[in-house]
Amino acid sequence: MAPRKKGKPKLSVWKFASCDGCQLSLLDCEDELLTIAGEVEIAYFVEASRAMVRGPYDLTLVDGSITTPHDAALIKQVRRASRYLVAIGTCATSGGIQALRNFHDVKEFAAAVYAHPEYLETLPESTPISANVPVDYNLNGCPINKRQLLEVISAFLAGRTPVAPPHSVCLECKIRGNICVLVLGTPCLGPVTHAGCGALCPTYHRGCYGCYGPKETPNTLSLSSWFSSRLGVSEPDLVRAYRKFYANAPEFRLESKIHEK
Ligand code: SF4
Ligand code: SF4
Numbered sequence: 001m002a003p004r005k006k007g008k009p010k011l012s013v014w015k016f017a018s019c020d021g022c023q024l025s026l027l028d029c030e031d032e033l034l035t036i037a038g039e040v041e042i043a044y045f046v047e048a049s050r051a052m053v054r055g056p057y058d059l060t061l062v063d064g065s066i067t068t069p070h071d072a073a074l075i076k077q078v079r080r081a082s083r084y085l086v087a088i089g090t091c092a093t094s095g096g097i098q099a100l101r102n103f104h105d106v107k108e109f110a111a112a113v114y115a116h117p118e119y120l121e122t123l124p125e126s127t128p129i130s131a132n133v134p135v136d137y138n139l140n141g142c143p144i145n146k147r148q149l150l151e152v153i154s155a156f157l158a159g160r161t162p163v164a165p166p167h168s169v170c171l172e173c174k175i176r177g178n179i180c181v182l183v184l185g186t187p188c189l190g191p192v193t194h195a196g197c198g199a200l201c202p203t204y205h206r207g208c209y210g211c212y213g214p215k216e217t218p219n220t221l222s223l224s225s226w227f228s229s230r231l232g233v234s235e236p237d238l239v240r241a242y243r244k245f246y247a248n249a250p251e252f253r254l255e256s257k258i259h260e261k
Helices: 021-027 031-037 069-080 090-096 097-103 104-113 147-156 169-173 220-231 236-242 248-259
Strands: 010-015 041-045 057-063 082-088 135-140
Touching: 010 021, 010 069, 021 057, 021 090, 021 147, 031 147, 057 069, 057 090, 069 082, 082 090, 082 147, 090 097, 090 135, 104 248, 135 147, 220 236, 220 248, 236 248
Parallel strands: 010 041, 010 057, 057 082, 082 135
Antiparallel strands: none
């Protein structure tokens, strides 16, 4: 990754289909945000500032998935205006919880919710940013971890590759000294889920439900086998376990389909 040239780098933050939680993670950086604001020109960040400076941008953070023809066209413009583009959060990196539509006919959902669905302009699937334009880095999480976000921003500004752990939530869980909830009988997706949250849920004695998405080379087959043989988890509940925040991630999508009747 080549370091950028002189002058304050321009940062832009764009929102597509999402709850805004990942943008709030950036605002939640508080003290660090002031340092970031001193290092970059916040050129476009509607949730934080009325200033709207036109591109090109040195670093663009994109929150949300692509669900409409308008957004499918806009993300291409954003990509063209950005030197580096980082997708942040579950929606942008995988399609989000709204990607549950990908397993059904979205027209049926629209007809059930809206009196006049014919006025809607929506795509049949919710897709990650990487399915629409090239992405320089994907930062998982629902929402993202602010420390990881700061690492990604610092890395891109310094012209280096971000350091992100490739291991599962289990390792973070062990580092915290937690008693494993899986061996106590609670289904936990920690063994197949990407680290980053600090094992938040098992620390409070509940199973992980996979909101940081699949880790590298997740052994979902083995975990499903443990869930069903040791914990008595039914096939429909196995489908539900994988079909949550990262339902559209290829590894979880495939595993949920295996258990779908
Ligand atoms: S509680 Fe979950 S995340 Fe923690 S070690 Fe057990 S399986 Fe892994
Ligand atoms: S433990 Fe699992 S569900 Fe809980 S915050 Fe971490 S990744 Fe998300």
